[in-house]
Amino acid sequence: AAPRTGAARRALCGAGQRPVGRGVALPAGPDLRHFLRAAAVEQPGPSPEPGSASGAPKVYLETYGCQMNVNDTDVAWAILQKNGYARTKELDEHNDQNTEFSWLPREKAEQAIWNRLQHLKALKARRPQARAPLRIGILGCMAERLKEEILHREKLVDVVAGPDAYRDLPRLLAVAESGQQAANVLLSLDETYADILPVQTSAGGTTAFVSIMRGCDNMCSYCIVPFTRGRERSRPIASILQEVRMLSDQGVKEVTLLGQNVNSFRDLSEVQFQSVAAPGLSRGFSTVYKTKRGGLRFTHLLDQVSRIDPEMRIRFTSPHPKDFPDEASVLQLIQERHNICKQLHLPAQSGSTRVLEAMRRGYTREAYLELVHHVRDSIPGVSLSSDFIAGFCGETEEDHQQTVSLLREVRYNVGFLFAYSMRQKTRAHHRLQDDVPADVKKRRLEQLIATFREEAARANAALVGQAQLVLVEGPSKRSASELCGRNDGNIKVIFPDTELEDAAECGAPGRAQPGDYVMVKVTSASSQTLRGVPLCRTTLSRAAASH
Numbered sequence: 001a002a003p004r005t006g007a008a009r010r011a012l013c014g015a016g017q018r019p020v021g022r023g024v025a026l027p028a029g030p031d032l033r034h035f036l037r038a039a040a041v042e043q044p045g046p047s048p049e050p051g052s053a054s055g056a057p058k059v060y061l062e063t064y065g066c067q068m069n070v071n072d073t074d075v076a077w078a079i080l081q082k083n084g085y086a087r088t089k090e091l092d093e094h095n096d097q098n099t100e101f102s103w104l105p106r107e108k109a110e111q112a113i114w115n116r117l118q119h120l121k122a123l124k125a126r127r128p129q130a131r132a133p134l135r136i137g138i139l140g141c142m143a144e145r146l147k148e149e150i151l152h153r154e155k156l157v158d159v160v161a162g163p164d165a166y167r168d169l170p171r172l173l174a175v176a177e178s179g180q181q182a183a184n185v186l187l188s189l190d191e192t193y194a195d196i197l198p199v200q201t202s203a204g205g206t207t208a209f210v211s212i213m214r215g216c217d218n219m220c221s222y223c224i225v226p227f228t229r230g231r232e233r234s235r236p237i238a239s240i241l242q243e244v245r246m247l248s249d250q251g252v253k254e255v256t257l258l259g260q261n262v263n264s265f266r267d268l269s270e271v272q273f274q275s276v277a278a279p280g281l282s283r284g285f286s287t288v289y290k291t292k293r294g295g296l297r298f299t300h301l302l303d304q305v306s307r308i309d310p311e312m313r314i315r316f317t318s319p320h321p322k323d324f325p326d327e328a329s330v331l332q333l334i335q336e337r338h339n340i341c342k343q344l345h346l347p348a349q350s351g352s353t354r355v356l357e358a359m360r361r362g363y364t365r366e367a368y369l370e371l372v373h374h375v376r377d378s379i380p381g382v383s384l385s386s387d388f389i390a391g392f393c394g395e396t397e398e399d400h401q402q403t404v405s406l407l408r409e410v411r412y413n414v415g416f417l418f419a420y421s422m423r424q425k426t427r428a429h430h431r432l433q434d435d436v437p438a439d440v441k442k443r444r445l446e447q448l449i450a451t452f453r454e455e456a457a458r459a460n461a462a463l464v465g466q467a468q469l470v471l472v473e474g475p476s477k478r479s480a481s482e483l484c485g486r487n488d489g490n491i492k493v494i495f496p497d498t499e500l501e502d503a504a505e506c507g508a509p510g511r512a513q514p515g516d517y518v519m520v521k522v523t524s525a526s527s528q529t530l531r532g533v534p535l536c537r538t539t540l541s542r543a544a545a546s547h
Helices: 067-082 107-126 141-145 147-152 166-177 237-249 298-306 329-336 353-359 365-378 397-410 427-431 438-461 540-545
Strands: 020-025 100-102 136-140 159-161 182-184 207-211 254-258 313-317 343-345 383-390 414-419 467-475 482-486 492-496 517-525 529-538
Touching: 067 136, 067 166, 067 207, 067 254, 107 136, 136 141, 136 166, 141 147, 147 159, 159 166, 166 182, 207 237, 237 254, 237 298, 254 298, 298 313, 298 329, 329 365, 353 365, 353 397, 365 397, 383 397, 383 438, 397 438, 414 438, 438 517, 467 492, 467 529, 492 517, 517 540
Parallel strands: 100 136, 136 159, 159 182, 207 254, 254 313, 343 383, 383 414, 492 529
Antiparallel strands: 020 100, 020 136, 467 482, 467 517, 482 492, 517 529
16 A cells, blocks of 8 residues: 555654654653654653643654554554643744654655654754753654664664554653663554544544554565554454544544555454454455454444444545455445445556566456446446556566556546555565666656546546535635535545535525535536535535435
């Protein structure tokens, strides 16, 4: 799965494990300064009121990378807050300690983290001796994967914590207080943070990510995730439902169920379901691991989550194409429930069967296309997104053109495309040769992006003239007089911020607020954005009933 956003965490000190994730700087006083994802800490111990008292150790957080990092940031902050830390929103507000957590699967993102660490090093050097020393930390998968380099490269980092070590943050920070480096990047076979209710750190509070599982067992040859986040394990459904109910009570209007491979979810916490037969794979798909029996599966989870709040949209990412069984229970549920978004992420990675085999994806081009047709037959009007890698090991020009043709044939609404970057520890690193020149990768990626945009523009143009239900996220970044939100297909929609009638009430007109549903008539479209005129404010249930 391609990384999209990142998360940072508090500073960690100590020695010894693999770093992968976010970088952080932590000082030892009541102030805090953050570089990448940073957390500032004064001294371990209770504070009058977590997150508020001026005497409490403070933390500053920044997030980089994928959605999993965003969720990890919320988990780490929940742990720190429970242990008496306060949060600061400004890097310069208090410059005592910083911690960062980031997952950076692409070298360009990693380089940004290294540059950020250099900035923090200069910050430490300029810090007055009268103030508590600044500590720098990195959390997440980058911390796990590059621990030794992070700890020893110019001594930039004091604390390193892997994705399964967030419970250890208070201890690591205490070690950092003594001036030592501290690290914990041990991977776990069972850690899911099921008992930790994440404290939402994203602005607005309209949308939230809920982690339902951690790790991955697919072992795709290009992917580092199994080595940085460990083996696949699922949270108990009860803890997931508790978190979603809490978010609903807080007014969150959209939840994304998050995992590396969500549709292989398998809750083994209830004994009576541990002998249940495993569902079959999609037709024409295979896997590198043995069939896993037992447990409550993703369809059951999705069913239960969608029943909690009829006004809360439900999304999930990322699924693996192989785990949509032929009986289409998940697809049927998506079609039936008005609050499960009619949008699927189907990561293809390549349009060439030969390259897919080298990637160990477990399917052919033909099997993938058959699944796409099945999805579109089951969910009319579904919005599709995908991931693609340009220039994988051994990719020929013919292979590349097959990927181009797949983009044209499927016509995705949303795409995430990257040039291949080999990662250590992966099967590709041990068995394959990164033999596609950088300039060729760049050219092929540019062609894939151009093709995707061309086809996405056509797909989105089909929505012109239609009314789309939009969940308002806030003002448009480019104009204060416009609002921005997303439709059911997860496509950005921009429309004027004007007085609107409320279709559900007879009260006076009013302006839409973040978290409101607005019906918008689409007037124009590009490859990434829809524009339109607002018709009225409404509700998710009312909009579904009117169609």
